[in-house]
Amino acid sequence: MDYTIKIGGEAGQGIQTIGDTLAHIFAKAGYYVFTHQDYESRIRGGHNFYQIRISHRPISASRSFVHILVALDRESITQHEKELSPDGQVLYDSQMIKEKFDKPNFLNLPLLDFAQKYGGSKVMANTVAIGAVLGMLRMDPTIMYEIIEKSFKKKGDAVIRANIECAKAGYEFAKKECLMCAFTLSKFDRPKMLISGNEAIGAGAIASGLKFYSAYPMTPSTGIFNFIAEYAKDCGIVVEQAEDEISAINMVIGASFAGVRAMTGTSGGGFALMVEGISLAGMTETPIVITLAQRPGPATGLPTRTEQADLLFALYAGHGEFPKVIFAPGSPEQAFYLTNKAFDLAEKYQIIAIILTDQYLADSQWSYEGFDLRKIKYIDYRIRKEKLKEIKNYKRHAFTETGISPFAVPGESKHLVVTDSDEHDEEGHIIEDALTRIKMVEKRLFKKMPLIKKEISPPLIYGDKNPEIVLVCWGSMFGIVKEITDELLEKYKIAMIHFSEIYPFSEDKSWIELLRKSKKVINIEQNATSQFSKLIKIETGIHIENHINRFDGRPFTVDELLERVYDYIK
Amino acid sequence: MTTLSDYKGQKPAWCPGCGNFSILRAFNEAMVELGIEPHQFVIVSGIGQAGKFPHYTRCNTFNGLHGRTLPVATGIKLANRELIVFAVAGDGDCYGEGGNHLIHAIRRNIDVKLFVHNNQIYGLTKGQASPTTMKGVITKTQPFGVLSEQFNPLTLAIALNCSFVARGFAGDIEHLKGLIKEAVNHKGFALIDILQPCVSFNKINTFEWYRERVYKIPDDYNPEDRLLAFQKSLEWGERIPIGVLYKTKKSTLEEQIPVIKDLPLVKQDFDINKIELILQNFY
Numbered sequence: 001m002d003y004t005i006k007i008g009g010e011a012g013q014g015i016q017t018i019g020d021t022l023a024h025i026f027a028k029a030g031y032y033v034f035t036h037q038d039y040e041s042r043i044r045g046g047h048n049f050y051q052i053r054i055s056h057r058p059i060s061a062s063r064s065f066v067h068i069l070v071a072l073d074r075e076s077i078t079q080h081e082k083e084l085s086p087d088g089q090v091l092y093d094s095q096m097i098k099e100k101f102d103k104p105n106f107l108n109l110p111l112l113d114f115a116q117k118y119g120g121s122k123v124m125a126n127t128v129a130i131g132a133v134l135g136m137l138r139m140d141p142t143i144m145y146e147i148i149e150k151s152f153k154k155k156g157d158a159v160i161r162a163n164i165e166c167a168k169a170g171y172e173f174a175k176k177e178c179l180m181c182a183f184t185l186s187k188f189d190r191p192k193m194l195i196s197g198n199e200a201i202g203a204g205a206i207a208s209g210l211k212f213y214s215a216y217p218m219t220p221s222t223g224i225f226n227f228i229a230e231y232a233k234d235c236g237i238v239v240e241q242a243e244d245e246i247s248a249i250n251m252v253i254g255a256s257f258a259g260v261r262a263m264t265g266t267s268g269g270g271f272a273l274m275v276e277g278i279s280l281a282g283m284t285e286t287p288i289v290i291t292l293a294q295r296p297g298p299a300t301g302l303p304t305r306t307e308q309a310d311l312l313f314a315l316y317a318g319h320g321e322f323p324k325v326i327f328a329p330g331s332p333e334q335a336f337y338l339t340n341k342a343f344d345l346a347e348k349y350q351i352i353a354i355i356l357t358d359q360y361l362a363d364s365q366w367s368y369e370g371f372d373l374r375k376i377k378y379i380d381y382r383i384r385k386e387k388l389k390e391i392k393n394y395k396r397h398a399f400t401e402t403g404i405s406p407f408a409v410p411g412e413s414k415h416l417v418v419t420d421s422d423e424h425d426e427e428g429h430i431i432e433d434a435l436t437r438i439k440m441v442e443k444r445l446f447k448k449m450p451l452i453k454k455e456i457s458p459p460l461i462y463g464d465k466n467p468e469i470v471l472v473c474w475g476s477m478f479g480i481v482k483e484i485t486d487e488l489l490e491k492y493k494i495a496m497i498h499f500s501e502i503y504p505f506s507e508d509k510s511w512i513e514l515l516r517k518s519k520k521v522i523n524i525e526q527n528a529t530s531q532f533s534k535l536i537k538i539e540t541g542i543h544i545e546n547h548i549n550r551f552d553g554r555p556f557t558v559d560e561l562l563e564r565v566y567d568y569i570k
Numbered sequence: 571m572t573t574l575s576d577y578k579g580q581k582p583a584w585c586p587g588c589g590n591f592s593i594l595r596a597f598n599e600a601m602v603e604l605g606i607e608p609h610q611f612v613i614v615s616g617i618g619q620a621g622k623f624p625h626y627t628r629c630n631t632f633n634g635l636h637g638r639t640l641p642v643a644t645g646i647k648l649a650n651r652e653l654i655v656f657a658v659a660g661d662g663d664c665y666g667e668g669g670n671h672l673i674h675a676i677r678r679n680i681d682v683k684l685f686v687h688n689n690q691i692y693g694l695t696k697g698q699a700s701p702t703t704m705k706g707v708i709t710k711t712q713p714f715g716v717l718s719e720q721f722n723p724l725t726l727a728i729a730l731n732c733s734f735v736a737r738g739f740a741g742d743i744e745h746l747k748g749l750i751k752e753a754v755n756h757k758g759f760a761l762i763d764i765l766q767p768c769v770s771f772n773k774i775n776t777f778e779w780y781r782e783r784v785y786k787i788p789d790d791y792n793p794e795d796r797l798l799a800f801q802k803s804l805e806w807g808e809r810i811p812i813g814v815l816y817k818t819k820k821s822t823l824e825e826q827i828p829v830i831k832d833l834p835l836v837k838q839d840f841d842i843n844k845i846e847l848i849l850q851n852f853y
Contacts, residue, residue: 028853193852203848209840212649231848236829236838238648243674247641250634254614254645257632258653259836262645280635371849378842409836410630410646411653414609418624418631421617429580429625430633 001031001056001186004063005133008049008080009072011042014126018070019050021130021147023194026054027367028143030189034059034479036364036555041219041303047075056186060331060366060479064559067183068136070129073097089181091132091174093125107136107178109170118169119162127163131170136181140188141171193368197361197476198223200332201265201291204339206235207376211260214240214251219303220359221265221293245270249277249288256286257419259382259409261343265291268310269300275317278352282322284419285397285405285444287346287353289339294358296553305553306359308475309527312534314354315503321441323349323449325456326503328356330478332366334500340376341501345455347381349448350407356502358526360555361476381407388413395426399439403447449504456501458508463495469569470518472544474499474532476555477524483558484565492569499532505539512540522546522568526555572602579626589740589766589777590619590687594626596743597685600750601627611654614643616668618660618694619768620687637667640675643682644823650836651824654754655681661688665701665721672723676730676759678823683753683760686723687740689768690775697771707774723763724803728796728816733758735799735816739784740766741777745812752814758822765810780810787813794818 005022007015019035026033031054040046051062065085071077071092081090084105093111094100100108109132115124127148134144145164152160174181195203202224205213213228215221229239238255242248248264255262266274271292281288292314296307314326325345329335335357342353383391383406391406394415398405405426410417418428423440425431460478463485469492473481478498485496495518497511515521523533523544528551533544548564550556556564577598584590601611613624617636624631630653634642639657647655664672664686675682691709692698698711701721708715727735734756738746746764753760765784767777791813793799799816824830 191853193849195852199852203845206848207842207845209842211835211838211840212645214645231844233828235844235848236835238827238829238835240644240648242641243670246638247644247671247674250638250641251645251648253634254632254642254647255649255835256645257642258612258646258649260649262649276635277638280638284632284634373842373846373849376842376845378840380840409650410612411609411650414607416609416628416630417612420625420631420633421635422633428631430622 001054001184002063003054003067003137003183004065005052005068005070006049006066006080006083007070007072008047008076010045011040011048012044013072015048015050015072018126018129019052021151022133023052023365025134025144025147026052027192027194028147029139030191031056031186031367032058032192033194033365033367034062036062036360038554039304047073047079049076049080059483061483062555062557064557068133070133071097074099087182089136089178091129091136105180107174109173111170114169114173115166119166121162124163124166127166128170131167132174135171135174136178137183137185138175138181139185141167190369193370194365195332195368196223196363196365197329197332197335197357198293198363199227200335201339201355201357202227204336205263205289205343206231206237207373208340208343209261209378210237210263210343212238212252212255212262213264214242214248215264215266216242216245216248216270218267218270220295220362221267221291223362224265224291245273246277249274249290250280252288253277253281253284253286256288257284257410259384261347263289263291265293267293267295268297268313271310271314271317279318279320279322280421281352282318282320282324283421285350286419287350289342289346289353289355291355291357293362294356296551302553304359306555307526307551307553308358309531309551311356311502311531314356315535321445323445323452324352324354324503325452326354326356328475328500328502329361330475330498330500331361333368333371334478335361336371337375338500344377344379345452348379349404349452351448351452356475358476360526383408384412388415391415396428397424397440398426399443402451403443453504453507456504456506458506459497459499459511461495461497461511461514463489464493466517467493467495467514468519469494470515470521471496471565472521472523472533473525474502477526480556480558480561481524484562487558487562488565503535509540512542515542520546520569522548522565524548524561526550572605572607574598574602576608577601577627579628582626583622584619585770587769588619589689589768590623592740592743593685593687593746593764593766594623596746597750598627600747600754603747604751604754606654611656612646613656613658614639614646615658616660616663618663618692620658620660620663623658637663638671639663640668640671640682640684644675644678644680647680647682647824648830648835650834651681651830652834655683657682657684659684659686660693661686661690661702662692662700665723673730676727676732676761679733679759679820681758681822681824684762686761686763687766688763689766689772691768691772693768693771704774722803722806723761724815725800727761728799728803731796731818732761732816733818733820734760734814735803736760736762736814737812738762738764739780739812740764741781742812745786749814756817758820765812783808783810784812785809787811787815
């Protein structure tokens, strides 16, 4: 079983409600689910879609073929009819889109009339559509009713009943009338969790002891802010919307200095404003975590779309020289654990950790059996309470073997915690002399960096053990490249190397051998200039010749990328 | 009990005769008289001559970036509301580079005490106009004189209903000390704009210039009358009022955040079990 359902329409029509509800029904049924969204930078009108893929085996990307197209506007048919698979069906309401189609695979269902008739309000047309999709699939509707009940619980019994009637009407109609529907579903399994990239980062941060989050809203990072704000009260987190990103990062630095774990999130333009603050965190050795959810630039670019073009910007962000780590998770699962690792390394080494995602990962949902909280690391590296009493002569920036100075919480003892954006001495006071400067650079950078490097895991190598073809990718490309690797493994000796811990490079360099030995290396990136391959060259001297790039703001689908890879290997 | 010797910091790198010395003395004396110990407060400062201030007393210090004192101070206060948090900045720092942050710190009413060393000139960069330089003053980078309106921080603050608005003068240490003590005892965001002569680069607004003009706001003045305060804040030129122009009682930001109402954030333990419940919501 491997089906794709696409819901298309204007912004404000409820595409997301239909999509989210269906995705949760499928996950609850125990299917593996992958969703991705394509939306414009507007609140009403335009053309948006929500794509759901379901399967009985783990999946990690979207396919190009659509099995059920729910068309809430005429544009959905114009744009997406050509994507239909041979057995694909279109669900539409001729009254809604003011046109009737006389084609055997088009199912005309009066969504609006049904909503009025069975629910008493046209608003429930979305619920009719949800029921109809399940009817077309001939899937047991019990879970759908449960989910409707759960989502409308707050609105009372009458609303629940009306929605269930609507769903039932849509379901029965589609089941009976869709004569061409011939989908076969797998048996239900244990419910899966369904989580997006943004949610996984939020959850990972909370699991890491996040106490303070400040940000300025910016697509596609806002989902993290929303998620953390939702749980702020329950989990004891202070969230503060800043007047700008400069303020956001400085508040985060202040909160961290005062002794709590702190984080901010933004996209390219906001990150540009934070750069000065990144340098401040570097100089004052204040641990902070930043999520940079990329979207296509330059400037405002394509605000709601995806790209991986801020890698080198993030790498070099901040004037002067200081250590930082950059992680680029490839899935919500990786995002969850890497967010935890970002916090742990930031706190342990008193550095900046950047989590690099993009709109594609931020908004797409993946399904899992569950996350393992035993893998979460939480060590409080700050000097508090009893530990403070053991210290006689406290110096915030004391020279040590490891370069890591004791970080006391200000106000908790008589020890004064002093730091400065100017070059400073061990106590934190301004200096200008050359010797102290050299010793401070050695401490901050040269002593810490080799230790940080040891913490970094090597890239994931997946596929053939002695590959002739190697696909290199990073960050959100993971799912798509993994799927095409799976597909090509049937015919080729092929492997994927996926980097999620981008910088610094791991000391384990076994992957370089793989590149050297293979006949063809293809680097795949969602940007115009193959930034990651440049980083590989800087770090290892290896030059990759073959590149597949996409920079139109849309994510690759498995089928499109397969074709591009075939161009190189056929 | 603390004494002035507890507040002896690094050797100041200010010009001899600088107005900052008097502000430092007023501050240290205020701390001693209030019985506040150095570890009980933090000074966040920016860049400029005023930015060096915390190094010359003794305290927890975050000497950050130019213009960014208030966001850092806000973050610190939200993380640990038991700490007394001061922000110290110059006129270029707070009214120029960090103007946006000033507006929003006042709106938040975060319990931070802001002292702006206002010398009406850029000292550290050697004599360019600041937002408070008077119109028409010629400098190296304003060859036709300052063409923009002079920034009035007090009027702005009163317009934003800032909970405590005052003006001090570096030439009157006793009076300034009184203002600092009053600001510390006031609950909510406090702005003290301190007239601070720059002996090296401001040849107009000198000690003498200020002495001839400043006068203490009389005791019968009602600082809770906002319209009156607004009017008072507009006085400049021949007569310049010093003292508390405006104050009002209102809830601070920290008081309104339920999470930190009873216990400062920094003292709250982390409970990993809560994430388990959150993850359940994804099924």
